[in-house]
Amino acid sequence: MEVVDELKLFDDQLIEKLNQLAANKIEYWDIKSGVGIGTSLDFTDQKSKEVSSYELIDCGIRTFVNGGWGFNTLQDISKPSVIEGFKQAIKLARLSESLCKNKFKIKERDALITNFKLESKKNIEDIHVEEKINQVKQQEKIASKYSPKIKNTHTVYMDGYGSNLFINSFGSVIYQELSLIRLFSLVYAQENGILQRSVNSVGGLGGFEIIETDQAKILGSKSAKEAVELLKAKSPVGGKFTVIMDPKFCGVLIHEALGHAIEADTVLNKESILEGKTGTQIANVDVNIIDDPTMGQGKKYNLPYELYGSYFVDDEGIPSQKTEIIKNGILRNYLHNLETSSRMGVSPNGHGRASTNTSKPQVRMGITFLEPKDWELDEMIKDMKNGILCEDFQYGYTDPSTGNFQFKCKISYLIKNGEKTDLMRDVALSGMTLEVLNKISAIGNEIGLSDGTCGKGGQGVRVCDGGPYIRVEDVTVGGLN
Amino acid sequence: MQDKPDFYSLASNALKFAETKNSNLKCAEVYFGKSKFITIEIEENSVKNNEMGSSLGVSIRAIDKRGSLGFAFTNNLERKSMEKMISNALGMMNAGTGDPDFKDLPEHYEKYPSVKGLFDKELKALQIEDSISYAKDLINVCKEDEFAISQSADFSSSYTKAYVFNSNGIEINGKVTSCSITSNIIVKDKVSNETSFGFDWQSARNLKEINAIDIARSALTKAKRNLNRIKINNMKVPLILTPNGTISLILSPLASAINAETFQYKRSFLIGKRNETIGSELLNIEDNALMDGALGSSPFDAEGVPCKNKSVIQSGKFLQDGLLHNSYTASKEGIESTGNAVRSSYSSVPSIGATNFIMKPGDFFYNEMIRDVKKGIILEYTGDSPNITTADFSGLILQGNLIENGEIKKPLNETMVGINLFELFNNLDAVSKEFKIYGRYQAPYVRIKDVQIIGAAH
Incomplete structure (x- = not known):
């Protein structure tokens, strides 16, 4: 599995450099960095309120010595900025250590060097935004048409996929590719001045197949049915x-x-x-x-x-x-x-x-x-x-x-x-x-x-x-x- | 990437690029958010973690002639990446549905109000080493107390700068600083072995206003006051809300209920109540963005619209223009935005929120309010919140005490309060002169008569 371009800077040479910087100063460190891409669709009453996409790169450096932790998050990611950020993170851990009273060691673990890739049947990156919107519109339509008592429908679709790299001072190098989807349906029903709502969601790790299951397809109608039923519900007696x-x-x-x-x-x-x-x-x-x-x-x-x-x-x-x-x-x-x-x-x-x-x-x-x-x-x-x-x-x-x-x-x-x-x-x-x-x-x-x-x-x-x-x-x- | 990007030329290039890429574009907005922060964390009443970080990102909102909105964001400000973001937003815009209710993004404003004290040079320059004294203060309060067994707490400070540009001529930026302290102290009664916690926090724009010792002492007092809890029988008695209780039961639900979006979707319990009396004349609420040095203050909102001071409820009457608007919900009603567009960062589309949300103080001293109660309940904290649509509240008292003969007595276990907010507003019978500020909220103590309390005693 090949590492995405943005994360290639974390090579053996950089890791070696980080280990040199850490030597005799801290006892443990790890770095998480990744690239994430995603879409979010927010529909109300069958109209789009927000149709958005993002692309983010992030990196967090964590350091530890004798009970004290340091953590530094970077705004841009390059070899020099990682090295500079790492030096600062070392200082943060040492400062924590100088103040903490609970001294302890992190128990050494074996290095884990591996790749994980989540297999999906329909890759999110291959699905056009129109197709995602159609799914959301369908949910909205079913919910709105469920009953004349439906006052307001709201559907939110979120997906994301990306690559993440984890490295630490035990020598672990773990590279992963993951994707996920979550879909929410919120429906309000009204009758005789009473307003009731119901929310349902499905989510999973994988591809577009997540929202093509029966369980996902009935989401809007399930929320609508429950909101309408709740109109007739009584208040409980304690x-x-x-x-x-x-x-x-x-x-x-x-x-x-x-x-x-x-x-x-x-x-x-x-x-x-x-x-x-x-x-x-x-x-x-x-x-x-x-x-x-x-x-x-x-x-x-x-x-x-x-x-x-x-x-x-x-x-x-x-x-x-x-x-x-x-x-x-x-x-x-x-x-x-x-x-x-x-x-x-x-x-x-x-x-x-x-x-x-x-x-x-x-x-x-x-x-x-x-x-x-x-x-x-x-x-x-x-x-x-x-x-x-x-x-x-x-x-x-x-x-x-x-x-x-x-x-x-x-x-x-x-x-x-x-x-x-x-x-x-x-x-x-x-x-x-x-x-x-x-x-x-x-x-x-x-x-x-x-x-x-x-x-x-x-x-x-x-x-x-x-x-x-x-x-x-x-x-x-x-x-x- | 450059160290100091020129946001003006980045924005103007972005807006031009969007216009030339798509002839259906009606208007667009580019927003940059920049921030840095430091945090010291205490766990088990000892410094555990020091943290710092910074972020910088950009987003674009593009709206076409049909009123369809496309949005995209990235934290990579290189030209290639920004152009990809713009193309994505335009693609999203094309794919979205039209909205005839969308009129336009805000137009250029000549003048913005002046609000002082939102930026503290000293705070921006603060290094983590300089903040250690706050952590030490927190730790010492807990260490010196025989009941306290642990504390989790933190001190953090941040600096943020925001830039709003749109194709209608808005070009505005502003910088703010803030710092905050939280303290959560666990106490144990050595005789009964019962444990309890107390929580308090403070947030300010200026370093001089922060006092770690006071916050930790207050958390400790609350924790001890909650030791050796009792179960009680059902009763209908006066309920006193501490400022925190007032925020949970009055201010926070009202801030949601007067959000114009909630209102326009008919999800608010205040629908049909505009221009009507909804509570006692002791109920006076305003949303004031222009208080110097306050956490919710700003000269402009997330869309670049000038902010205001607005009255929401006056002597119990919910005012006709008491809603909080952004430019979209305002144009739906054919009025000007109230300057209440908010976004948590560059990565979010502007929504609506309160600025400094204030319940005005009354004429009573807090002590008098308690003294007059033969039997009642004081509520500090519930994990619950009222239903914004029905105004019903039924929640567990997680921190609250019995009041007997004008004195605060034993804390409560498994005790619930049930009340409708209209009943609560109408039954307000005292509001204190004293008030507390928690972030964007300013709240007094209030007393409500005849509240149903459900206890678990057999």
């Missing part, structure tokens, strides 16, 4: 309920309420409720939770592309891998980057991720899910006297220091004596992370994943989360009434 969560809701619970607390950087910073809890029972024995962002999982879900949260290597050159987070209810592992794994004396598990080459890696999730068991959804509903079925979510938030969380559900049904009854909107569920994991009383037999962008420290990274339908006892439901 109280304590048994709740069935669908795979999407289960995913957001696993990600928000538990996932952020098992990121080892929050553990070290004493912001996690799970500090010191590895090896202890934190959930009931049927609960198994995994993070597995490895490539090749799309086919498990009958998708002709790779899952949105997957990656070959993380942004510190560590290969993605399957990690057991909770096994039979016992907390097994935190998620790590190079720093946290070095400090906690374990192997890194490939979770040092950054949103761009000009952002420094943090500990982030990849594809996080609860493993299925044996319940049928029908059985869970039939077994329920007075409860709520929650499908899909709007948003959620968690206080990491206490584990107190709240999630807003998109579509909910009241369940009475084993039957789905009233449709409800804006059901808000709240609870405490460590309590809710022990209140899971049934786990479904089929897993579903959804994709999204997870925000932390000002950076957004691609993730997936999910699980099967689950039943949770004794959940606080808030409402206006």
